Amino acid sequence: MSFLGKVRKKALQAYSRIVLPESTDERVLRATAEILKEKLARPVLIGNAERIALDAKAYEISLEGAKIVDPEKFERMDEYAHKFAEMRAKKGMTYEKAKEILTTDVNFLGAMLVKMGDADGMVSGSLSPTANVLRAGIQVIGTKPGVKTVSSVFVMELTQKQDLFGNILLFGDCSVIPRPTSEQLADIATSAAETAQSIAGINPRVALLTFSTKGSANHECVDLVKDAGAILRARKVGFRFDDELQADAAIVKSIGEIKAPLSDVSGNANVLIFPTLAAGNIGYKLVQRLAGANAYGPIIQGLASPINDLSRGCSAEDIVVLTAVTSAQACAMCGVED
Known part of the structure; x- marks a missing residue:
């Protein structure tokens, strides 16, 4: 459906x-x-x-x-x-x-x-x-009890290459927080996982994206995403996730196996958490316009x-x-x- x-x-x-x-x-x-x-x-x-x-x-x-x-x-x-x-x-x-x-x-x-x-x-x-x-x-x-961050996701319904990437991907945050902190990224990931289940009807596999995969680059921007992953682990969240993944490692199986072979979601992610609002907003519009995906949102969370x-x-x-x-x-x- x-x-x-x-x-x-x-x-x-x-x-x-x-x-x-x-x-x-x-x-x-x-x-x-x-x-x-x-x-x-x-x-x-x-x-x-x-x-x-x-x-x-x-x-x-x-x-x-x-x-x-x-x-x-x-x-x-x-x-x-x-x-x-x-x-x-x-x-x-x-x-x-x-x-x-x-x-x-x-x-x-x-x-x-x-x-x-x-x-x-x-x-x-x-x-x-x-x-x-x-x-x-x-x-x-x-905000909801226990949630400090209001954010958003777009539901991206793919019209091409569903055999490789599935029918539905969620992108967040694309419209609310320009430069999220590590804690806010963790909150966005948690809310997006809930939205994936309750609204999109998919089992969330969450990837916190950046320009590095498992130590391939060192930068404070990468550290921010890694810290978000550490926060999620400390919270013992009930969904599958991984941090410090490049986009290709997150969604392309063959690349994920090379760049992050020990990851629980590499190559198979369906919820993509972008490190900044600029990246998320640009990302969803590129997929919408170049790949012909249907973009539904922004759906406000939190x-x-x-x-x-x-x-x-x-x-x-x-x-x-x-x-x-x-x-x-x-x-x-x-x-x-x-």
């Missing part, structure tokens, strides 16, 4: 409540109509109900079944504002400021809907910079509840897919399995 097939199946089973806060975007409304039609989630839109209805009529789509939260009329706004002020009190947040933010910033209100149990996840970013979406997620939702970010150049179909992914994440976080 394709990655999209797996995700849609999980989303149908979960039928999660997913906030799509940017209701002034035509793409969001068209995606909402498709999500309702396919029953991939229960969409929650933020905005003026009359305007949304007029837009839906103009686009000739049905939004019947979608919940609409109007910031100006929301009956729990005072409760939300008090809670948000309490959460951010150490940062100087007051009730008045909290209410202003929640009535004017749809990303913060959307995240609070998740925090307060009125939704299970959020997909935003078609009209908002990534930083705005992540800021709302981090400040309102926070938050206590799923908040995912869209590209501002996204299509309505991209929103549908990421909503399905977010619904599946919410399902996994609640401990619901296939």
Whole structure:
């Protein structure tokens, strides 16, 4: 089954409540109509109900079944504002400021809907910079227990050479942390392994990449990756991994046997952890454009509840897919399995 097939199946089973806060975007409304039609989630839109209805009529789509939260009329706004002020009190947040933010910033209100149990996840970013979406997620939702690092992965569905590399690879981090520390690399690897299992449905074999394989080069950048591996070993994580692998040693069996014959994952890795954001971002785009792989993401990891970010150049179909992914994440976080 394709990655999209797996995700849609999980989303149908979960039928999660997913906030799509940017209701002034035509793409969001068209995606909402498709999500309702396919029953991939229960969409929650933020905005003026009359305007949304007029837009839906103009686009000739049905939004019947979608919940609409109007910031100006929301009956729990005072409760939300008090809670948000309490959460951010150490940062100087007051009730008045909290209410202003929640009535004017749809990303913060959307995240609070998740925090307060009125939704299970959020997909935003078609009209908002990534930083705005992540800021709302981090400040309102926070990280999962035991996790300090918010990161991302792209699911790369290969269309060529699947016999050599398999159908699915995960690349991380590709959109959040520019220069991760060793501890952050270890966190990214751990979150990526969880995503591989819960969302992609694969058994993770994690490679921490650099430009050296098992001592072939000496540099502080290599040491950083080796230290990340040491942290994972100290944590006694429950997934297979190895550190200090070049990309070819990680994914090409014949090269892995030569460069890292004692490695548990060399030549067979399916989760690739890049040493910097630049490397990860460049890497996934090269594989997408030159090898024709389907790139799904970024899927945000490490938050206590799923908040995912869209590209501002996204299509309505991209929103549908990421909503399905977010619904599946919410399902996994609640401990619901296939």
